[in-house]
Amino acid sequence: MSTPPPRQGTRPVAIVACAQSKSERRIEQANEVELLMPVVTEVYANAGMTKDDVDFICSGSTDYLIGGPFSFVTALDAVGVWPPKAESHVEMDGAWALYEAWVTLQEEGKDVALVYGFGKSSLGDLSRILALQLDPYTMAPMWPDQVSLAALQAQAMIDQGLATEEDFARIASRARHNALSNPNAQVANEKTMEELMKDDYAVAPLRRHTLPPLSDGAAAIILVAGDRAYDVVDRPAWITGIDHRVDAHAFGARNLAESRSTTKAAENAGVSAGPVDIAELHAPFAHQEILLRRAMGLNESTVINPSGGPLAANPLMAGGLIRFIEAANRIMDGSANRAVAHATSGPVLQQNLVAVLEGAS
Amino acid sequence: MNQRCAVIGVGQTHHKSKREDVSIAGLVREAAVAALEDAGLDFSDIDAVVVGKAPDMFEGIMMPELYLAGALGAVGKPMFRVHTAGSVGGSTAIVAAHLVANGIHKRVLTVAFEKQSDSDAMWALSVPQPFSAPLLAGAGGYFAPIIRSYINKSGAPNNVGMKVAVKDRLHALKNPYAHLHLPDIDLKMVEESVMLWDPLHYLESCPSSDGAAAMVLSSEDVAVAQEKTTGRPAAWIHGMAMRSEPTMFAGRNLMNPQAGRDCAKDVFAQAGITKPRQELDCAEVYVPFSWYEPMWLENLGFAEENEGWKLTDSGATSLDGGDIPWNCSGGVLSSNPIGASGMLRFLESALQVRNMAGDHQVPDAHKALGHAYGGGSQFFSMWVVGSDKPE
Amino acid sequence: MAAEETAQGPVTMLSTPIRLDYNFTAGVAQSKSLRGYAEGRFIGQRCPVCKKVYVPSRGSCPKDAVATTEEVVLPNTATVTTFCVVNVPFAGQSIEIPYITASILLDGADITFMGLIQGIAPEDVEMGLRVEAVWVPKEELGPTLASVKYFQPTGEPNREVSTFAEHL
Structure with missing residues (x-):
């Protein structure tokens, strides 16, 4: 096997095992620990490992989803940090936890990491909760909801001639179709673009089908550094490029119809250095897929969101990590050679992470 | 650690029960600017920014680093947010240091803060949860x-x-x-x-204090160069x-x-x-x-x-x-x-x-x-x- | 929202009241404990690996990371392993200060939880004090730890600290 060389760092790191819960509108039977534990148990089983094999643990979650401080603390009860482990947490999507784990595994002697993300959107009113992400002095006091902000972005794209409402519907139609083959998806059906165009507007120009579902869910990944990855799986999904960038927060300070942070992250991750078979884009709103695709320079030969993407299942704080899982699974099963995984955070795509995953030739 | 990593600049605010003279952005910037001045660097020299703070409910802002991207000169750069409860200021520094020690970046700005007077930390730590006794x-x-x-x-x-x-x-x-x-x-x-x-x-x-702390961490070559430029010694991370x-x-x-x-x-x-x-x-x-x-x-x-x-x-x-x-x-x-x-x-x-x-x-x-x-x-x-x- | 501004000085305060409503998920394991409170009894769970009894159980053994499934009904009697006297007022507080919060080790349990001690002067409370749960009247019982009004001394002699040192 010839492991593809990484663009960042010095030590190749691969995704070798994944697990995710089925995304559901409301998982009432399980608290965070009970939601996470089967997923963590499954990812260990998929890797043929136990908690004792892990050198580092990192998770992504946010307190405001649950409405109490330290939501990540109780979640640790699902993981078994005993004997004590090197462990960290980011108040970001699990994809950034994966980034921290990838950095940690650059060090010799740190070979295996567990990464997970979880979130239940069903506990509170997400449109109000996410308003608290905005500038606390000038924006949050007006409680703008995330759908309205996304609509501003979609309108900017239409105004700049970058997309039409039909384009949005076409994307939603394809996402739902693709989701039919994804057992973890929440929204899966056959509806044509024309049928979807009959939907009401949620906030014009966004019709209902352009919005992500509200989801509860969790996801976990095992990363392994170096050749040890081949002990776990025949075809590890090597992270050959990874980078993340943030844009300005104030909407007036950036062109909402583009994503400079995505472009820069994609350049650094080396997206254009070879053909991209599939891309899993964390585009919660349909129009954002067009925007991200342009920002990364992905052409028509790339299959976008074969899993259905966030329009089919969107558990907050795990949604980005699930993009890594869906991309990695397609490398590991041999159906793709080179894939892109993308994650976003913050209002209207403020922060973006892009990675290239490759199988060994 | 694959490479040596040093602290070449530090900055902190005057810590007080209420810093009403500054917004949160002003508070973190005060520490960040001081750290950069100490290091002899500018925001434009920085490769990545790593932010840490305790629960968001302490200020009532979800992921406040998003709004702070501009104040911390992070726009166009990687920005990272750590939260590991009270240990967060330390783990944030370690996450930032790993970026340098593991060869990803050469100059990383790390900042941690709390503006307790903007909300009520005592309340946030004791939010009455249903089903449990409020003790x-x-x-x-x-x-x-x-x-x-x-x-x-x-x-x-x-x-x-x-x-x-x-x-x-x-x-x-x-x-x-x-x-x-x-x-x-x-x-x-x-x-x-x-x-x-x-x-x-x-x-x-x-x-209960309002305050912020910031450090500039760098690779060995940058540290040696800045020691010469500023005349101030670096602190080397040994573990x-x-x-x-x-x-x-x-x-x-x-x-x-x-x-x-x-x-x-x-x-x-x-x-x-x-x-x-x-x-x-x-x-x-x-x-x-x-x-x-x-x-x-x-x-x-x-x-x-x-x-x-x-x-x-x-x-x-x-x-x-x-x-x-x-x-x-x-x-x-x-x-x-x-x-x-x-x-x-x-x-x-x-x-x-x-x-x-x-x-x-x-x-x-x-x-x-x-x-x-x-x-x-x-x-x-x-x-x-x-x-x-x-x- | 209220902002005060004078012609000369800067705005130094902007109040934004935040109200968010949440539906808390108790989960399967915790629901069992909560239903127990509604019946006036403590229900814990045993870890299948280390055999330790957790009460209330959150559904897993935090040490072994396995689901806890075996139910264990625990008695009303307990030992105060350690305690403090709370004398600090704070927003959202619902008990009159000063009050004693104690780490309560139910007989047969392997983990403590926080409980309120009454029926004894604060200066007389000692580590090892034997106590029993006093439940609210039957008609007021509900799926909440608030169903336990407080713990009060049983009158038995204190336990030696060395007999519960592993719970400190």
Whole structure:
């Protein structure tokens, strides 16, 4: 096997095992620990490992989803940090936890990491909760909801001639179709673009089908550094490029119809250095897929969101990590050679992470 | 660590109960600009920004780093947000240092803050959760019973905690950035303060502060170049580690958690230290309640079990004549911008080995420990810095 | 929202009241404990690996990371392992200060939880004090730990601290 060389760092790191819960509108039977534990148990089983094999643990979650401080603390009860482990947490999507784990595994002697993300959107009113992400002095006091902000972005794209409402519907139609083959998806059906165009507007120009579902869910990944990855799986999904960038927060300070942070992250991750078979884009709103695709320079030969993407299942704080899982699974099963995984955070795509995953030739 | 990593610039705010003169953005920028000036660099020189703070509910802003991207010069760069409870200031520094030590970036700005006056941390820590009895009264309500257990087990005299409270406030008088400046502090004053969480007096507890801390971490080549440019020495990281254990489990040692012992063992092994009391010149250790000094003296291996209080009692941890001064800056007992409190420990340890700590400098300090802990004392982060490059 | 502004000085405060409503998920394991409270009894769970009894159980053994499934009904009697006297007022507080919060070790349990102690002067409470749960009247019982009004001394002699040292 010839492991593809990484663009960042010095030590190749691969995704070798994944697990995710089925995304559901409301998982009432399980608290965070009970939601996470089967997923963590499954990812260990998929890797043929136990908690004792892990050198580092990192998770992504946010307190405001649950409405109490330290939501990540109780979640640790699902993981078994005993004997004590090197462990960290980011108040970001699990994809950034994966980034921290990838950095940690650059060090010799740190070979295996567990990464997970979880979130239940069903506990509170997400449109109000996410308003608290905005500038606390000038924006949050007006409680703008995330759908309205996304609509501003979609309108900017239409105004700049970058997309039409039909384009949005076409994307939603394809996402739902693709989701039919994804057992973890929440929204899966056959509806044509024309049928979807009959939907009401949620906030014009966004019709209902352009919005992500509200989801509860969790996801976990095992990363392994170096050749040890081949002990776990025949075809590890090597992270050959990874980078993340943030844009300005104030909407007036950036062109909402583009994503400079995505472009820069994609350049650094080396997206254009070879053909991209599939891309899993964390585009919660349909129009954002067009925007991200342009920002990364992905052409028509790339299959976008074969899993259905966030329009089919969107558990907050795990949604980005699930993009890594869906991309990695397609490398590991041999159906793709080179894939892109993308994650976003913050209002209207403020922060973006892009990675290239490759199988060994 | 694959490569050497150094602290080349530090900055902190004046910590106060209310910094009404600045917004949150103004607060973090004050620390960041000071750190960059110390390093002889500009925002444009920075490759990545790593932000840390304790629960978002402390200010009422979800992921405030998103709104702070501009104020921290992070636009167009990688920006990262760490949250590991009270240890966050320390773990944020470690996450930032890994970016350099593992060869991803050359110059990383790391910032931690809390603006407690913008909301109510005591409320945020004790949010009434359904189905449970509303008994916990902030962090003190959690830690005071553990302190009682320690006093009982170790046989320490009741006034050792009060001695820590006095010592750290005397230290704070030498630190212009400290929140609490109590020139008349003495045992009597502590003893006469309200008993908030018996056995803890008001003056044995940390204050609520607004404040921020920032550091510039760099690779060896940048550090050597900036030392020449600024004429100010770098602090070299000799070891760093994090450890966590579950909040509660049957048989958990709450007074002397295994995660703390393991973390110290790891960081000292990396730094080649076998006798911390002898080989370190000073330590900045997260002591938010007085009795955590003797407890952590044992946990970190500066004293045998049940003997930590004897070091405190004998004055060994005092800047005034002690052989292993702890918290020369005044520590968390004198300034507690929660999210930044851990980073301040790391930052102060770097100041000491750079010999830039001013009036609270330990003469000729060469090696120092920075320590933070959080949650129900289950999260630990530590580093050892030195004035010389590690081997 | 209220902002105060003078012609000369800067705005230094802007108040934004935040109200968010949440539906808390108790989960399967915790629901069992909560239903127990509604019946006036403590229900814990045993870890299948280390055999320790957790009460209330959150559904897993935090040490072994396995689901806890075996139910254990625990008695009303307990030991105060350690405690503090709370004398600090704070927003959202619902009990009059000063009050004693104690780490309560139910007989047969391997983990403590926080409980309120009444029926004894604060200065008389010691580590090892034997106590029993006093439940609210039957008609007021509900799926909440608030169904336990408080713990009060049983009158038995205190337990030696060395007999429960592993729970400190």
